[in-house]
Amino acid sequence: MKIAFDAKRFFHNTSGLGNYSRDLVRILSRYAPDNEYLLLNKNKSERGKEILSYPNVQFIETSKGNFSRQLKMGKDAQKHGADIFHGLSGELPLKWDSKPIKKVVTIHDLIFVRYPQYYSFFDRRIHFWKFKKAAEMADKIIAISEQTKRDIVQYLKIPESKIDVIYQGCHQAFKEQQSPEFMQAVKTQYTLPERFILNVGTIEDRKNLLSVVKAICGTAIPLVVVGRKTQYYKKIERFIKKNKMEKQVLFLEGVSMDELAAIYKLADIFVYPSFFEGFGIPVIEALFSRTVVVTSNTSCLPEAGGKDSVYIDPHNDLDMKAKLIFIWDNESERRRREDKGFDFVQKFNDEPIAKELMNFYQKII
Template sequence: MNIGFDAKRAFQNRTGLGNYSRTLIRSLAEIYPQHQYFLFAPKTKPLFRPPAHMPVILPGKTHHRLLKSVWRSRWMVSDLQQQQIDVFHGLSAELPFGVHRIPVKTAVTMHDLIFERYPGQYNPIDVYTYRKKARYACKHAHRVVAISEQTKQDLMLFYGVPADRISVCYQACDPAFAVLHPQEVISAMLRQYGLPEKYFLYVGSVIERKNLLRIAEALHQLKGRLNVPLVVVGDGGKYKETVKSYLRQKGLAQQVIWLNETASFTFKDLPALFQGALALLYPSLFEGFGIPILEALWSRTPVITSQGSCFLETGGDAALYVDPLSPEAIAGAMESVSENGTFVEGMRERGWMHAQNFTIPKCAAAVMNVYENL
């Protein structure tokens, strides 16, 4: 088969959608080399270096190069025909408009419908745009790929997508997280970035839904009892300033280390940063999957996350689940993982075992099964 991907996020996005795209493209090319893969992208960036001999299709005509976003959302259709694509996979909740009029089988991955659940946390124009693209993709894709059962239920609830048109294909994470580092390597990394030997870890955008403010409130509750600092990997805007203001008011500003601000942190050090942490704190209000949880499980790092949403799917019996609206519950969980070594060892082992449900071969096989049955 000639299999095409919307590869914009693979080249341009450093976080969730980009990681999903890069991991899936690489794993399919490695495990199923009998197929030919094509990457369709408005432009390339060094962030992603595709496997050798994988064609990258860029806007060719002058007006396509001038209006790259229109090429991706509409004009790309002619390139799919020109390259004789058999299956086209929209990796980030959209397909080019008009693709249903050409003889190409299509799949679209839907990561979440958070903008439908929490529209007030988005710009109204963005909600309109996301909704228009998602509805079109869900209506016309020959198969809708949901990254969790939670997302499948949301697709049925908000868009009325029939259950028999949805395939749940869990995602894997970068295999670098499964490589365990010796303590001396972790300690050297911590010294490089001026980090303490003991710390909690937060990984993700600093936005309201991710709930960092309640972690800050939990730190305040623990003040004087458990003064372990929090390392934050991620950035934000207005909500981040709200969190910072709270920390200053409570005398906790020095207890939170904003790694993006204090060092030129690189992805290659993220697995070691996970492995050195007491626990990942991930009390998000809602997610489609929660990839940092999986990264932590592969890293044998304890996870404190939320009740509800998709979190039980991702964390299984390994995570410690709390009410994300309760700073007291978050603080109590932080104390548990900092004080009970036997309990933590059990979390590490269960986490590693649960992570085996999300291996690259299993996740690639699920997606290839979708292609083969279109």
């Protein structure tokens, strides 16, 4: 089987969609090595170069020109004999020739419909049109959670039978045990507290970091935040200064994947009170790191966290505060939940996901 991928995000996105794209191709190339995997894009980058070294993965330089991704990439995949074209980020090419090819699209979330206040009018219209068109054109759709599947049915009016849920995993670094020397080096480099709670993700309204800062206000619990700052950060900064919390909250940027994996393992608690997610990869990363998770009881987050994570109302700072303090003060409860969470997260390992993907592709063919 020859499978072509829209590799724009594979090569040029550092997080979210890029990580999904790279992990999907990596695990397929390892666990389904008899297939050929074609990465189509106008150019490549250093990202994912170790995956390109696999003998069954090939970069295909696609046609140049304006809108070539929409108008020419599909035909390029057909020209190279692909059996399946997989759009990894909610989009499919608009133009194809008459040669047979099956079309698959992964849809991660429809947050732009659920939370329009986070997007401009123009972006909402463009996103909706692209996702709707891709969903209608695709032979089958992959949703990364049951929540996303429900949203595709509700908002894009796509039959449920056309959609399969296949969860995503996370980077291998979170599943490995770093050496004590490396762990200590990371702790020293970033001046991490002896004990701390951790939050990871872009610092934006939807991720709801301000609620975490409010929840720990008046406690002695240190918070470490790893993520890119947006305009929303200024709200948090004002609250921190007003309440003299500068020494309690540490912000980190430019952290490598291996360093981030170490920071997860060093944390006592991972807190992720997002209002809405398509899936919530940081929750999976924390569970693989054997770090107890406190997250929202909304959207897909209970799917990612399992029954032994701690769930809070993201609109209720007092609920979060009480549960954080309880877990912080109870080592035996933390250990119990860490072990149970680690058992649960094995379903998101590479091999079972690769098997699901191959079953999905083979059904289409």
